[in-house]
Amino acid sequence: MADKRYVDMNLLYRYEPETPEDLCRLLAINLRKRRLERGLSREALSMMSGVPTPTIAKFETKYKISLMAFVAIAQALGYSHQIKELLSHPIYNTMKELQIINSNKNRKRGRNEFIE
DSSP states (O other), rough: OTTTSOOOHHHHOOOOSSSSHHHHHHHHHHHHHHHHHOOOHHHHHHHHHHOOOOHHHHHHHHOOHHHHHHHHHHHHTHHHHHHHTTTSSOOOSSHHHHHHHHHHHOEEEEEEOOOO
16 A cells, blocks of 8 residues: 655646746746746846836736746847747647648648648
């Protein structure tokens, strides 16, 4: 019988944010961690990124920021490669989805169809 005193770490690592707000909150938390790990104030990060200090503060507290401002901050912190990798590869869960992705690789326009 398993010892109930220990937390199942797999449960902690399987958490996936479900809403856009959850994802923005997670990004803001991670950005703040990276800023503080480098010993940077919001003002210093503002000077490095060109993003106004109040915009950085608003993102860290209310999780709202423009994509351009977020990318500028990420670049200033050295995360250009990770930004470029975002959405760079298709994601699929079934063979049907993979077949659809492969058949649409050269498409220039979308259709009003949903993958189910």
